[in-house]
Amino acid sequence: MPAEFDATTTIQQYAHPERLVTTAWLEANLGTPGLVVAESDEDVLLYDTGHIPGAVKIDWHTDLNDPLTRDYVDADAFAALMRAKGITSDTTIVFYGDQNNWWAAYALWVTSLFGHADVRLLDGGRKKWVDEGRAMTTDIPAPADTDYPVTQRDDSVIRAYREQVLAHIGNGPLVDVRSPAEFTGELLHMADYPQEGAIRGGHIPTAHSVPWRRAADETDGTFLPVDQLRAIYEGEIGLTPQDDVIAYCRIGERSSHTWFVLTHLLGFENVRNYDGSWVEWGNAVRVPIEKP
């Protein structure tokens, strides 16, 4: 049975308030049957140094990505992961993590590919929880295995591929959520991530630049109020909620965060994440590139 929704006013302003919870709500609801808290971090050791009591760890690299092919895990592996984490098909999963929920949003997006119904983000992520002095533990929960069903991944609705992006140029908005220096092509990789480079720099023609981090408050990492988000995505770059939008970054993690903002906070109906992103595009032969 899914958990109750967070009725906090700051959450209710968004298009889909059922997708977000506050730290106070989570603290009050810890231990509720049907609620599983999952931590997904950029730093793979962080969970082990301490996490929200009862939270399980979902590793973006070892749990969600196929070890061989550049793709997400298949239906069997995903079901096995959910079973091992004590998650059933009607469990409420609250994701949280470091770096403004960057990887938590990615885990939420991948979980959405498999059609898991009730997925939510903890507003402000790990940092806000820690900064507020809320409880942490190093105890690793040992949930009983569940009977999570094998559900096929649906890549047709919220995921975009290179061919689709190519056809999208000139026909629909693209949002490049990387840093300004990556957008202009000055950097061939994200600062600090030399491994994930590309042979060519720049951006996909017609793409708007809106770095993902702008959607979060600089101080506490919570999402900006809905009117400020609208001012950015609708005001500055002219998107409308009916647009067919494709977001991309470097490997699809930061654009998962923007996908969450557009889809769940602003209520856009057709947003896809191009997870091939610049590591694919900037290395692909004969795809068009724009540089300012």
Place this chain on the structure above:
Amino acid sequence: MRDALHEIVEEFADTPKELRLPLLLQFADALPALPQRLLDDRDAMEPVEECTAPLFLAVEVEPGQPVRLFFDAPREAPTSRGFASVLHAGLDGGTPDEILSTPNDFYLSMGLDDLVSPLRMRGMSGMLARVKRRVAAGISA
């Protein structure tokens, strides 16, 4: 490779896979604090840009003396701290030759590549490259 570092690499390789991250965390916890003179002079420390978290290092090379290594990484970045601590435990107090002879890819034998993504592992090579550069510069200075 210096014996102390070689032993650490073997320790990781011999540890069952599910216990390797806890072992790395033990290293992270064991990273020594900076001496006061470096706490007072943060500009003397070099940032390691290959790391995703703020990580700084300093290398002290004096003729005829063991090389001293110092690392600083926040507790919120345990993986970077763990890598720094492995290098510290394995190379601090070594001779310049011992440090310069460390294979650039020594960490590939630790068996962490299935557990830590390749881009995270780059932090380790970035740190080692900087240590070696500073040692080489210290010898020729």
